[in-house]
Amino acid sequence: MFEKLQYYFSFPLVGYALTVALLVSLCASLLGVTLVLKRFSFIGDGLSHVAFGAMAVATVTGLSNQMIIILPITVISAVLILRTSRNTRIRGDASTAMISVGALATGYMLINLFSKSANVAGDVCSTLFGSTSILTLDRKEVLLCTGLSVIVLLVFVLFYNKIFAVTFDENFSKATGINADLYNLIIAVITAMIIVLAMSLVGSLLISALIIFPSITAMRVFRSFRSVIVCSAIISVVCAGSGFIVSLLCETPVGATIVTADIVVFFIFSAVAGIKK
C-alpha cells in the first residue's frame, strides 16, 4: 500500500492535486460556518450550478484559460443572488432556484449543441462530479488556485471579527455604523471564488457538501464561534487529505470519496454529541 502511494506521488501532478484539494477544502469550510449560520446554504448550492453553466460557456468558446469566463460570471451571480434574496417582492429561495436550474439546463444544452469533444457525456459527468479532472491540473492552474486560496484566507482572517458580527446580528451591526452590506458582499464574492476553485476538485454538484458538512459537524460538538471555525477547518482538511489518499488506493472518484469522508465524520460527531448529552 505504501509503495503504491509512493509510486503515485512520484508524479508531480498528484502532489499538485493534493495541494489544491487541501487548500480548497480549507477555504470552503471556513466560509461554510458563516453561510450555514446566515441560512445562506442555498446560495452556495445555486452558485455551483451557475458555475457549471459558466464552465459550459467557456468550453464552447474554446478558450484555453476557462477561469477568465467562469470566475466573473459566478462572482456577478453571487452578487445578484444576494440582492434578490433581500428583495421581499421576489421570494429569495424561488429566485435562487430559478437562476441555478436555469444555468444548469442552459449549460448542458450549450455543451451538447456546440462541443467538439467526442465524449460529451464524459465531459459533463466530470464537470458535475469532478471525477478525474483534479489529476489533470497543470502547474499554472495550481498556482492560480493557490493564489486565489491565499486571497480567500487573508480576507477571512482580516475580516474575521466583522464577519462574526454581521453573521450574528446584522441589525445591530448596521445600527452601530458598520457597513453590513459591504461585508455581505465580500462574503458573497469569496463564496463565488471558493466555488469556482472547488469545481475542479469535487465537481459542481458536490461543492455544497464541502461547504456545509464540516461546519454542521463542528457545530454538533463545539460551542463558540472560534472553536467551531477551527474545528470545521481541521475536519475539512483531514477529510480532504484522507479522502484523496483513499481515492488513489482504491481508484474511486476523488470528489465523492472526500464527501463520503465528510459524511462519516458527521455521523461520528453526532454520536459524540449524543453521548455527551
Add this chain to the structure above:
Amino acid sequence: MNKKIICHNASLGYEDGIVTEDLDFTINSGDYLCILGENGSGKSTLIKALLGLKKPVSGEIIWDGFTSREIGYLPQQTPVQRDFPASVREIVLSGCLARCGLRPFYNKADKKLAENNMKQLHIEDLAGKCYRELSGGQQQRVLLARALCATSEMLLLDEPVTGLDPKAQSDLYELISGLNKKGITIIMVSHDIGASLKYASHILHIAKKQLFYGTTADYINSQTGRNFIETEDGFYV
C-alpha cells in the same frame, strides 16, 4: 452642549404606505423615554428611523451632537441567534467593532471595555459559556453588555423583556434604570405600561400617528394616558 434627537413632523413608512405620521418630539440626553403603542402602530419602524436605518418619508430626524458610534441597540432576538454557536465573550466583544474602524482585530482597550461591561451586568462568570445555553434573562444581559460596548451615551431597546419570567423582567428593568441614573439616555419600545410609568421620565404614545409626547406625570393625567391605562392595565390607577 446638550445632545438631543429632534424628530420634526416626520412620517415613516414603506413603499406601500405610511406606517406612522405626525411625529414631533425632542429627546434630550439623560432622558428615559418609553415608546408605547399597540402592535402595528409603527413602533419598530420608529426604532429603525431613530437608528438611521430608514429615512423618514417626509419631515426629518435631526441628530444634534450624536454620531452613530454613540448608539447601542438591543434588538428583538432573531431565530438565527437562538441556536448560534458563540461564547458570551465573543458576542460582547463584537459591540466594540464600531470603535475598531479599519483595525481588523480587537486591542487591549476593547477587551477591557468588554470585561467591564460584563462585570457591570453581572455576567462576567458566564464569559466562556455558550450563548444558546443561557436563560432568556441572561441572553438579554449579554446583548445589553454588547450594546454598552458600542455606546456610553444612548441605548435603544426593542421590547427587551419579551419572553422573560417576572423575576427576570424586574431585574432587567432595575438594571436599565441603574444605567439611566449613570447618565445613559434610554429609549425603550414597550407594551408593558406598568413598568413604563414606573421607570420612564418621558412617554411617547403612537398609534399610526403621535397621540402623546411629554413627561410621565403629564401622561398619567392626559386623556390618551387615562384611556390607555384603563384598557391595558385597569388595576394600576
